[in-house]
Each structure stands twice: as structure tokens, then as C-alpha cells.
Amino acid sequence: MLDREEIVTEYLMAWNTNDVPRLMRLLHPQASWYDAFWAETCSGPDLSAYIQDMFDIEKYWYKPDDELIHTPNGVVMRYAAFYRTDTAGAEPVFKGAEILSLSDGLIMTISDFYCDPSRDDLVEIASFAERQHAHANVAPLGLSARTSGRIKRRLSELKTEMTVFLDPSLTVAQLSNHVGCSVMHLFHVLEEEMEISFLQFALECRARYASTLLTDKANRDVGLDQIAHQAGFETTSELRNAFRITFGMSAKDYVKKFAK
Numbered sequence: 416m417l418d419r420e421e422i423v424t425e426y427l428m429a430w431n432t433n434d435v436p437r438l439m440r441l442l443h444p445q446a447s448w449y450d451a452f453w454a455e456t457c458s459g460p461d462l463s464a465y466i467q468d469m470f471d472i473e474k475y476w477y478k479p480d481d482e483l484i485h486t487p488n489g490v491v492m493r494y495a496a497f498y499r500t501d502t503a504g505a506e507p508v509f510k511g512a513e514i515l516s517l518s519d520g521l522i523m524t525i526s527d528f529y530c531d532p533s534r535d536d537l538v539e540i541a542s543f544a545e546r547q548h549a550h551a552n553v554a555p556l557g558l559s560a561r562t563s564g565r566i567k568r569r570l571s572e573l574k575t576e577m578t579v580f581l582d583p584s585l586t587v588a589q590l591s592n593h594v595g596c597s598v599m600h601l602f603h604v605l606e607e608e609m610e611i612s613f614l615q616f617a618l619e620c621r622a623r624y625a626s627t628l629l630t631d632k633a634n635r636d637v638g639l640d641q642i643a644h645q646a647g648f649e650t651t652s653e654l655r656n657a658f659r660i661t662f663g664m665s666a667k668d669y670v671k672k673f674a675k
Contacts (some may be wrong), residue, residue, distance in 0.1 A: 416520035418455045419490045427477060433470040440461055451528045453561060456553040464557030474498060476627040480510055484534060486541045489516040512537055514544045514668045524548055558600050569594045580620040581647040587613045617632045621647045622657040629666060
């Protein structure tokens with residue numbers, strides 16, 4: 416069984432090499448992660464996906480910034496974070512604290528604080544850190560709030576770029592590749608957080624693009640069927656329905672109201 420210092424060393428090695436299996440071997444089957452910045456927690460079967468999600472966007476490596484503080488239930492580590500390009504660890508980007516509680520030689524809880532508290536403050540923080548695991552928001556499907564926000568920002572960018580939606584055969588798997596996330600996480604963000612289905616989202620994007628084509632006087636003599644094709648709709652009827660849902664009016668009425 417590893418002692419506390421060995422657990423911390425192995426934990427940092429697994430983290431800095433983005434090795435999920437190695438990290439999971441250090442965790443108790445009932446382990447829980449708490450992120451103080453996002454005020455969210457994750458545990459159970461979703462935890463490995465949550466950690467992998469963090470590794471996928473990880474820009475830093477970490478090293479202890481002070482001696483470990485031993486607590487009745489575990490250990491507290493102050494750390495400094497460095498960009499991966501700063502292999503010498505010359506300029507820390509930020510500092511924080513990791514509070515680990517242990518059970519049977521395994522990590523039971525991890526509480527991550529993005530701050531630079533004093534040693535006295537760390538002892539006080541450690542005394543209530545474990546309680547936060549029961550009160551924070553649960554990260555669904557291992558999806559962190561940070562990654563959820565990134566997915567939404569990328570979807571917003573794609574709505575502006577538009578080209579991805581012009582393919583009428585676009586699938587949710589293809590969109591997830593453009594976004595840079597799993598299909599499962601894309602479905603969750605769309606349906607649970609944005610409250611829209613993949614198909615509705617794609618049709619709305621196409622309708623907005625078609626609206627720019629229809630109101631451009633250069634397209635005054637272009638037929639609606641051709642506009643529908645250019646915007647990625649399979650049929651003119653699909654365009655008409657999308658206009659009513661997106662804008663609350665027909666394509667014809669939209670042109671009358673907004674044509675240049």
C-alpha cells in the first residue's frame with residue numbers, strides 16, 4: 416500500500432501524463448471529484464469520462480509548490496501550474512490547492528481549488544472541503560461546465576460559419592467532430608441545456624442562412640427551390656417549415672418584410 420507522499424507523487428505523474436487508467440487505479444470505487452471554481456462534482460461511472468474530458472483540453476502540467484500538509488483524513492497539496500511548453504517550470508500560470516481524502520490506501524475525494532491560499536487557510540479549507548461534494552452541482556455524463564461552455568461557443572461559431580450545415584446529409588457524429596466533442600456530450604448540450612434537437616438546430620441554422628440569400632437583391636430572380644438547395648435543405652417544403660418555426664412567418668412574408 417502506498418503512503419501519502421507516494422500517492423501524491425503517483426497522482427501528479429498520472430495527471431501530468433494525462434493517463435486516465437493510471438489515475439483511476441489510485442481512486443476508491445466510490446471516489447468523488449469536486450471543482451471549486453465551477454462548483455460541480457462528479458463521481459461513479461461518469462468520473463473517468465469527466466477526467467478524460469479535462470485531459471482533452473488540458474494546457475498545463477503541475478508540481479508541488481510547498482511541503483504537503485497532513486490532515487486527519489488525507490493530505491493537502493499546494494501546486495503551481497505551468498504551460499506545457501514551459502518544461503523547465505520557469506513561470507507559473509496560476510497556483511492552486513488539491514485536497515485529497517484517503518480510505519484504505521486509495522483516494523476517496525479530490526477537492527480542487529483554483530486559488531493560492533496560505534498554509535493556515537488550507538487547513539481551514541480542508542476541514543469543509545469534503546462536505547462540498549454533497550452540495551455542488553453534479554456534472555452529468557462526466558460533462559464539466561467548462562467543456563459545456565466550450566461546446567456552446569463552438570456551436571455558435573459554426574452557426575456563423577454556416578458551411579458545415581449546408582450538407583443536407585450532415586449527421587450528429589459529423590457535427591460532433593466539427594465541435595470537437597463526443598456525440599453523447601453534444602446530445603446533452605443540445606437537448607438538455609439548449610433544449611433543441613440536433614435536427615431542429617441544423618434546420619434553424621439553414622433557415623438563417625437561407626434568409627440572407629432570400630433578402631439579397633442579387634438573388635431576386637432565384638427560385639425558392641434553388642435557395643433551399645443552396646442552404647442545405649432537401650426540399651422546398653422543409654425550408655418553408657423551418658422558416659415558420661425559426662421566424663414565425665413564411666419565407667414569402669419574410670422577404671416582403673426584410674428584402675433589401
